[in-house]
Amino acid sequence: MRSLGSPTPSSSPAAEPGGRAARWGTALGLAVLVVIFVVALLQAANANSWLGWTLAGIALGWLMLATWVVLMVRRAARFGRRQVDEAREQLRSGSGRAPAATRSGAADSMRDEKLSHSFQIVLVQSKVIKQELAALPVEGPEREALDRALDTIDITAGNGMSMLRQEPLSGTVVD
Secondary structure (H helix, E strand, O other), X not given: OXXXXXXXXXXXXXXXXXXXXXXXXXXXXXXXXXXXXXHHHHHXXXXXXXXXXXXHHHHHHHHHHHXXXXXXXXXXXXHHHHHHXXXXXXXHHHOOOXXXXXXXXXXXXXXXXXXXXXXXXXXXXXXXXXHHHHHOOOOOHHHHHHHHHHHHHHHHHHHHHHHHOOOOOOOOOOO
């Protein structure tokens, strides 16, 4: 057993264990039908009877049916082989994942809504922290560092929300 991404894929269908036997069986079956048709044709021509020509026509019909079946099976096998090769190539190149650009609009909308809601929560919590810090007697460099950190959080959350919106925000900012 070998993995799907093996660097030595089989190059032809005859390299498979049953491929050669199937081809010989098909060729032998068609050869038998050709011989039957030729014999029926010769018998019909020699006897010049209605029954002989009918049997030759039936043999020709079976030969045409068998040829059509062989051609359709070969076409289906080629199509299947192409599909398998494409699937293997996709597995090799992209680990079987769909491209990221194929998301549905509903999934993007839901994701954007959730992210926007998360940014709003961050802004509200930042406001609560500012109110609680205002009540504490913290002054000096510690207070300035806390204010800068909270401003950075506010700006980052605001930028994230504006990136998710299709149209720019309008209105008045209330502190």
